[in-house]
Amino acid sequence: xxxxxxxxxxxxxxxxxxxxxxxxxxxxxxxxxxxxxxxxxxxxxxxxxxxxxxxxxxxxxxxxxxxxxxxxxxxxxxxxxxxxxxxxxxxxxxxxxxxxxxxxxxxxxxxxxxxxxxxxxxxxxxxxxxxxxxxxxxxxxxxxxxxxxxxxxxxxxxxxxxxxxxxxxxxxxxxxxxxxxxxxxxxxxxxxxxxxxxxxxxxxxxxxxxxxx
Amino acid sequence: xxxxxxxxxxxxxxxxxxxxxxxxxxxxxxxxxxxxxxxxxxxxxxxxxxxxxxxxxxxxxxxxxxxxxxxxxxxxxxxxxxxxxxxxxxxxxxxxxxxxxxxxxxxxxxxxxxxxxxxxxxxxxxxxxxxxxxxxxxxxxxxxxxxxxxxxxxxxxxxxxxxxxxxxxxxxxxxxxxxxxxxxxxxxxxxxxxxxxxxxxxxxxxxxxxxxx
Numbered sequence: 001x002x003x004x005x006x007x008x009x010x011x012x013x014x015x016x017x018x019x020x021x022x023x024x025x026x027x028x029x030x031x032x033x034x035x036x037x038x039x040x041x042x043x044x045x046x047x048x049x050x051x052x053x054x055x056x057x058x059x060x061x062x063x064x065x066x067x068x069x070x071x072x073x074x075x076x077x078x079x080x081x082x083x084x085x086x087x088x089x090x091x092x093x094x095x096x097x098x099x100x101x102x103x104x105x106x107x108x109x110x111x112x113x114x115x116x117x118x119x120x121x122x123x124x125x126x127x128x129x130x131x132x133x134x135x136x137x138x139x140x141x142x143x144x145x146x147x148x149x150x151x152x153x154x155x156x157x158x159x160x161x162x163x164x165x166x167x168x169x170x171x172x173x174x175x176x177x178x179x180x181x182x183x184x185x186x187x188x189x190x191x192x193x194x195x196x197x198x199x200x201x202x203x204x205x206x207x208x209x210x211x212x213x
Numbered sequence: 214x215x216x217x218x219x220x221x222x223x224x225x226x227x228x229x230x231x232x233x234x235x236x237x238x239x240x241x242x243x244x245x246x247x248x249x250x251x252x253x254x255x256x257x258x259x260x261x262x263x264x265x266x267x268x269x270x271x272x273x274x275x276x277x278x279x280x281x282x283x284x285x286x287x288x289x290x291x292x293x294x295x296x297x298x299x300x301x302x303x304x305x306x307x308x309x310x311x312x313x314x315x316x317x318x319x320x321x322x323x324x325x326x327x328x329x330x331x332x333x334x335x336x337x338x339x340x341x342x343x344x345x346x347x348x349x350x351x352x353x354x355x356x357x358x359x360x361x362x363x364x365x366x367x368x369x370x371x372x373x374x375x376x377x378x379x380x381x382x383x384x385x386x387x388x389x390x391x392x393x394x395x396x397x398x399x400x401x402x403x404x405x406x407x408x409x410x411x412x413x414x415x416x417x418x419x420x421x422x423x424x425x426x
Binding site: 062087111133 | 261288310316319325328342350354358
């Protein structure tokens with residue numbers, strides 16, 4: 001498998017986590033987002049949105065981090081599961097994942113921050129405030145959901161790693177990078193800290209990637 | 214089933230489409246977003262994010278439109294399917310859905326437009342430009358994906374209705390409401406026009422809802 005990635009992309013980080021948890025081997029093809037490499041025509045053939053990640057698997061081209069994770073779950077059912085077995089549990093894990101992947105991360109994506117600065121003329125400070133605002137909105141709700149559904153306080157849902165954990169840790173990484181006040185989210189912080197000690201999470205972290213700076 | 218909705222919410226519209234296509238009966242509980250009813254504490258018990266939709270089904274509380282649609286797919290397998298049977302087809306339909314649900318719609322959500330106006334001091338005109346910009350980015354990529362995967366030009370994927378169609382039509386409704394130039398997306402426009410003539414799509418449209426204004 002070939003993962004088109006950028007070490008600091010939070011969506012690519014989710015897929016790296018899924019691959020590592022499932023024990024699936026892959027090679028990394030790095031695209032430097034700050035240099036705009038994801039917008040090159042030859043990459044857009046694979047990913048018309050010009051975003052990372054893209055996964056190539058046996059001639060298939062897959063885009064969108066959560067769609068890729070669901071694909072891995074269905075195409076490699078013999079590996080560790082990232083979704084619970086029952087429809088209700090699956091719905092809750094998906095809702096937690098989407099609360100990050102839809103309602104936090106896209107607002108803080110590089111292309112949006114660039115637009116705020118260039119087209120709307122916002123300062124670095126104003127975009128940092130924007131960044132932290134949407135993390136705060138999302139984490140406040142997620143803290144509540146996770147408190148209801150975590151068993152033991154080491155995973156977002158139940159007592160095993162799921163797709164929601166693969167979404168939480170990259171978002172926590174971003175939150176720390178932008179100096180977000182995490183005091184209101186003690187459950188999320190404790191879960192993320194515990195997860196980050198697992199070997200799969202250590203292997204997927206940005207600093208461990210071949211294109212890390 | 215009880216759907217917490219707002220007639221003009223594009224995420225609620227997606228779930229209405231899924232329910233109508235699957236022929237599942239539901240009653241609507243309207244929350245007026247412009248009046249902030251979705252932020253009331255009694256609603257936040259059901260949906261900590263304070264967003265619509267929420268679906269109540271047999272004592273279960275479900276949030277996030279795509280998680281709800283996947284739940285309906287799994288909990289009511291005897292109804293018409295919204296995802297293809299094979300992992301690759303499912304991945305492509307999910308990627309199309311997420312390209313709208315993650316990368317277009319959250320940027321144009323009411324709470325984001327309000328933030329642009331109040332916290333960043335943008336004019337109505339500047340937020341309209343913002344709105345159309347992100348639709349343009351998303352639709353350009355989706356037009357390409359759909360051209361590759363539609364068979365017959367009446368559905369986003371293959372030749373049957375999927376979750377991707379339930380995401381496209383509400384986004385097209387928003388695009389028209391904000392006078393977006395749709396000339397660059399002829400495939401998406403043709404598919405949406407064709408879908409809107411189906412009975413399920415007619416029943417789910419904003420104007421047909423009990424809380425329509």
